Amino acid sequence: MGAAVTKSEALQKEWVPETKLEAKIIEAVQRRASRGTTMKSFNSIVLKFPKIDDGLRNCKVIFQEFDIDSNGSIDHSELKNCLRKLEISFEEDEISDLFKACDINEDMGITFTEFIVLLCLVYLLKDDSSTLQKQWxxxxxxxxxxxxxxxxxxxxxxxxKDGYVSREEMVRAIDESGERSSGRIAMKRFEEMDWDKNGMVNFKEFLFAFTQWVGIDENEEEDDDDNNGKA
Structure with a gap:
């Protein structure tokens, strides 16, 4: 007899993507899931944090190159220029959807952390593009x-493999790590990911949380800029 389905997992199965972009991201995640995963445990993920942190900071080179007016954010026209120079083809409405999805504070500009998330979404959506792979x-x-x-x-x-991470999935993943306080850790991690508090985490929410977990944040970026100015 199979395990009982929890209320949140049942709701998760009925969840309908709110935007066309979210639907595309879910489809892309599911295509990627069909190839399997190399991750064996949550501990193996944590061990990769330093290398991921180092890799994400390489996004700053691209960010600074396309922040033409050097105001610390990329506007809609700068984003279009960025994608064009990277030879990544998106329709106008797709670019607008990406911009809106990643402009979390709705200030009409993509900050460095938001840019990391945007590039990763582009990577996911275009992971079959030989042009994109060649460029990167x-x-x-x-x-x-x-x-x-x-x-x-x-x-x-x-x-x-439905394109979302539920609270129960997060708890099971961290429970298997063997940590004494795994339940509390899992709940804290899930709350950090579940920005809209709907009980499910999509790939975009996961990415924003992950940048915080590995230590990427806007305040640190501003400190770096201040220090460079004093040098």
Whole structure:
């Protein structure tokens, strides 16, 4: 007899994506999940944090290159220029949807942390694009494996492969790590991911939380800029 389905997992199965972009992301995650995951445990993920942190910081080179006015954020026109120079083809409405999805504070600008999330979403959506792979291999050799690790981590957590991580999936993943306080840790991690508090975490929410877990934040970026100015 199979395990009983919890209320939140039942709701998760009935969840309908709110936007066309979210539907595309779910489809892309599920395609990627069909190839399996190399992650064996939550502990194996934690051990990768330093390497992921190092890889994500390489995004700053691209960010600074396309922040034409050097105001600390990328506007809609700068984003279009960025994607064009990276030879990544998106329709106008897709670019607008990406911009809106990643502009969390709705200030009409993509900050560095938001840019990391945006690039990873682009990687997921275009992971079959030979042009994209060629560009990133030539220009940013650490980006592709870093983004692949993030996708691989989400696939590991998304046990039922429906494109979302539920609270129960997070608890099971961390319970298997053997930590004494695994339940409390799992709940804290899940709350950090579940920004809209609907009991389910999509790939975008996961990415924003992960940048915080590995130590990428906007305040640190501002401190770096201040220190560079004093040098």
């Amino acid at each position: 291999r030539l220009g940013m050799p650490k980006l592709e494996p870093t983004f692949e690790t993030l996708v691989d981590t989400f696939v590991f957590l998304d046990e039922n």
